[in-house]
Amino acid sequence: MNKDPIKVPEKGTYKWQLFKEWTDEFRQTHADHVAYIALHLAGVLDPCRSKLNNLIQQHRQHQRDGARGERHRRAIARLQNTMTGAAISYETSFRSH
Secondary structure, eight states, X not given: OOOOOOOOOOTXXXXXXXXXXXXXHHHHHHHHHHHHHHHXXXXXXXXXXXXXXXXXXXXXXXXTSTXXXXXXXXXXXXXXXXXXXXXXXXXXXXXXX
C-alpha cells in the first residue's frame, strides 16, 4: 500500500501557522485517547496505572509538609501530565459518559 506523506507548508508562512495551530489542537484534544490506546495495546496499562497511583499517593502524603508541600504538588502535576496520566484521564472521562 503506497501512502503519500502529508506535505507540511513552508515554515513561517500563513498556511504553516494554520497547520501548526491545527496540529497543536489535535495533540491536546486527542492525546489522552492516543495514550490510552498505546498503553492498552502494549499491555502495560495496568502496571503503569498501579505505579502512577503509588507515586501520587506518596506525594500526597508529603504534600501537607509546609515548605515541601508545593514541591510535591508540582510533582503530582507532572505525573498527571505523563502518558500514563493522560491514559487514566481518558479512561476516567470515558467511564463517566
